[in-house]
Amino acid sequence: MTDSKTIEANITGIVQGVGFRPFLYNLARSLNLKGYILNRGNAGVRLVLQGFSANLNDFIENIKLKKPQISFIENVSIKSLNFIKKFDILVIKESEQGRGTSLTLPTDIAICETCLKDMRNPQMKKYYQYPFIACALCGPRFTTVKELPFDRERSTMIEFPFCTHAEPISCIKEYSNFNNRRFHAQTFSCSVCGPHYTLYDREGEVTQEKQIEDILVEITRRLNGGDVLAIKGIGGTHLVCIANDKNILKLRKRKGERKHKPFAVMVPNLDIVRDSLKISLEEREILNSFRRPI
Structure with a gap:
């Protein structure tokens, strides 16, 4: 394995709460890279990865090409390490407090079509008609984060730990499965986890x-x-x-x-109001974007 080497990558920008660590994990895994991924709060994300040079080069090239749409990369710095230790696995490490000048607070993200399908599917018992459904690519971010790094224990969701027994799959299993779109998502929940709605007079x-x-x-x-x-x-x-x-x-x-x-007037989609309102192509694109502004 003479062509194997180790690199350290530091990425700054809006890279927290946007599915960035799961993206990096699955990209590295697809290229058979080992090492770790670490959330560093306001200092961004750090990776130490080991593998063949060609695979590492592909990884670096694809960070910007395949990154989550809702993320923003401010800077990527790469350096080679004279590393003797050999990594046998790839892990997302527990976050640490870091300090930097990067703008890292993510915005709230409109519910995605896949989560909407889950919410409307009676077979998805724990999500059916549940209003706080989310995944790694949608849901509340800015309104729930208390401080960085962006993890559940530093958000308003700390009072609602992931369930371990919901059907058809528990939230902790979804969170832990790299093939699941809720892998390492911090603010999703279900009708078992809570929160729940209560009606008052x-x-x-x-x-x-x-x-x-x-x-x-x-x-x-x-x-x-x-x-x-x-x-x-x-x-x-x-x-x-x-x-x-x-x-x-x-x-x-x-x-x-x-x-x-x-x-603000709420409608299921823009087609309902197309005969009542004049909406330009640019306005339509913005209103249908992941930001869903008023």
Whole structure:
């Protein structure tokens, strides 16, 4: 193995909370590289990898070519190491606190189509109609992170450890399986892990708890009946009403103290409003992007 060598790579940018470590792991594994991948907080990601020179070169070349769309690479530095130790495995090490000048906070990412399919599939019992579904490529980031490095224990999800017995597969098994799209995803959860929705009346008394199907039926009935609801989500509380009733909109403005400010209108997709709104091609692309801006 005279052609084998060891390199250290340091990558900075938006490389946390965007599926970057799982991407690096699977790329390195596909090239039979050994060593470790380490999240270094604000200092980015460090890799020490060992393998054939050609494979290491392919790895370096493909970092930028195949990186997750939602990531941003600011800089990649590579150096060779005179390493005597031989690595037998490839691992993602436990994160460490690092300090750097890199912009590393990831944005929140709109739910992906694959997670939507899971959420709508009755066979996926733990995810069916579960509102906090996510994976390594979608879900909350900025609104859940408390500090870097970006790991579950440093996010608002620390109170909800991964389940070990959900069907058809536990969340801890999904997290640990490099073939799973939730491999090393930090903020996903299911109906077993929590959090759960609870429905309260205007006096603050609990009327429905945990059974998301019953809660959805009830809030749909209330919305269609003209009620204004407060829905607490990952990033705050939203006042919600049916948008096609002028009287309800007036009530909504009074409750929100927003007499002259426009409101966000929620629709399943842009085709529904294509006859009502003028949307340019650029606007359509932005609204359909992973950012889903208002």
